[in-house]
Amino acid sequence: MIPTLPLHSPRWLDLDGVKVEEVKALLEQLSSAAATGSSDGWRQTWTNLAGGLMDDGTVFDGAYAALPHLVEAAAALPPGQTADVWVDLGCIVTAEDRPPVPADLETGFGAALRLAERAATRSLLAADTTPQVCAHLVLACVAFAGHHMGEALWRFPDPREGDLLLICPECGSDTEIPDFFTDPARPPAEAPGRPDPAHVRQGGHPWGEVAAALREEAVGEEWEPFLRAARDVAVAGVPPETPGQAVLCLVAGMVAVGGTPQQDARELARQLMSLTGDFRCWDCEQTWTIADGLADNPDGARPRHRATEARADSDESAAMAESTAPGRTGEAATRFRQDGNTVLAADGTPWGRISVFSDVPAFSDSAPGSSGGVNALAVVSRPGRPTLVAGAGDAGVVCLWDVADARLVHAPLPGHRDRIRSMTALPLPDDRVLVASGGDTGTIALWNPVTGQPVREPGRRLARRGDRNVYRDRPRRPHPARHRHPQRRGPPVGSGHR
Incomplete structure (x- = not known):
């Protein structure tokens, strides 16, 4: 009791x-x-x-x-x-x-x-469950044991969709790796190190039979080190100090021995073993374990490799996919780097300059509680006139800057009562160019960049979902049983054996 x-x-x-x-x-x-x-x-x-x-x-x-x-x-x-x-x-x-x-x-x-x-x-x-439900069940067991990898339930990837979405523990940016999942004939990475034997749960735990079920031949030849790591985790009782990659070995290993049909289970297990590798955040350029990218604020997350000096690369997207391939810890294609307002190439050669547009207090002061962010930008190219950059943010105002000298052309143009989410330049047949802006609740407006006056005031809402604002800086994760987001997912209610 x-x-x-x-x-x-x-x-x-x-x-x-x-x-x-x-x-x-x-x-x-x-x-x-x-x-x-x-x-x-x-x-x-x-x-x-x-x-x-x-x-x-x-x-x-x-x-x-x-x-x-x-x-x-x-x-x-x-x-x-x-x-x-x-x-x-x-x-x-x-x-x-x-x-x-x-x-x-x-x-x-x-x-x-x-x-x-x-x-x-x-x-x-x-x-007697499908391999995918078996993976969810292992993660639920891990969650009850108190290990942070249980949080991966909410966005555990479905290899059938191919892509992998990870969140950087450092800066919170999403890194998407297309075509991540294949069925490898051999391990794409080395098995994670064995958990520290000093970290064993005291007072008994229910994982002994799980350890006994993890047969080394369950996945196939060359995969035995992953199964040994999984067994070590189970023998220790999944203590909180266990590295996330080793816990993912446990998930994959139990899928191999517990999912049905067996052929599908073995295939999924091999694909899930790929999650024991590393990835590099495109934004902060830190390298992390994929396990850290699947859990929110993982305990003890540390970057594997510090960001290094940038190297110029003409095909950044291809290099990013290469650098984030399972198990590869090599550095991503490096970028141009900034030194003050100068952009330097890999060898230190000045490549260009950065113009910092003047700060506009209206972005932060016009709307109470506004974060002051710039959510939308558009380039306004007008025949015979200087090119302008139009920007708008949470305060519902539009600003126009001259690209040549970064000067604010007009005072901030108020219009939307809500935050502006999108903006585009609209060329007209008479060589005029207007700026169209879209508000948070579906309102739109047209602006004349020459006069700074609205051509059309923010109109009626175009669409709205339900009776609440659906735009948020960081949306809460939907219950996986009710909203099947492509990556932030979990098992559907009632997905187990009947």
Whole structure:
């Protein structure tokens, strides 16, 4: 028995995301399923309740009271029937936006995670799942163990789509590697080093049977070092200090031995082993492990190689793909570098100069709470007139600069009441050029760059999704069960064995 909030407690009225009547109904169905062997009657109730505990990546505090009850009841079911439950719970405990556990619920919630880890690892060994769902289930088990790689549930890649999207732990920039996944005949990288034997979970853990299931021949010849690394992680109990690449070996290894059909499982396992390599951020030029790029704010993330002096390269995109290929830690094609307002080539030869346009207070002062960023730029080329650069940002104003001397041509032009998201130059048949701007909520406006006056005031909204603003600087990750983003994804609700 684990500590739970009594179902008759008035404390439930203070919690969001769940009603105690919903918990009671699901508990009754789970108890009936455990007694009769039925496996389907409770699933829709579970899906509905889980959708209330977390919405659009936000976990409500009611989850901390409900999960101890639900984990205890689900753990009593046959392990082959509950793979999807543990995956869904893994998504909840690794969601980006989750409030602190209330002090009076902390003991029960912690005990629920330990029980969930034991029950989920039993399910991992017993469930007959597809290879992709098996990978999600391993990550859920990792999440219950307290390792940060469990957060990869939210954007674990699907090799069938080919591309890989990673987030730099240093600067937060997205690095997309096209055509990353193939089915390699041999390892594209060296296996990660074995975990430090000093880091072993104390007090017992449920990963012993997982270690025994990881047969070295499961993936094929030349892959044995990856399976040995996976087994070492399981023997140690997936301690928090384990490097992320080694945990990904564990994920791939269990896919190979637990996913069905076996041929598909082996193929996916080899592809997932490629995630144990490195990538280089295109923006800050730091090299990281791919594992660090799959988890948000990974513990202990350190760049593998410091950014170096730039080398000029005429085909940057090709070089980036080469540098980020699995396991390659060589430096990316280097770039021009800046020294003051001078652009230098690789050998130090001056290549050009940078003109810094004058700072415009309106970008930060005109809109309360504005970040002052420039979101949109357009080049205005007019016959017989100086070329202008038009810029707009969060404050809803348009500014025009002369390219020749970086001088502000007009005072900032107010117009949009919201932030400006896009801008383009619009040539007309009479050699005039207008500037079109698009606002955050779907409004558009036309500007005359010569007079600085609007030709058409911001018009009606062109489109809007729902009743809320869908543009955000860093959108919350959607619940993977409901919004299948191409890269920030997770397993669908009910994706386990039925």
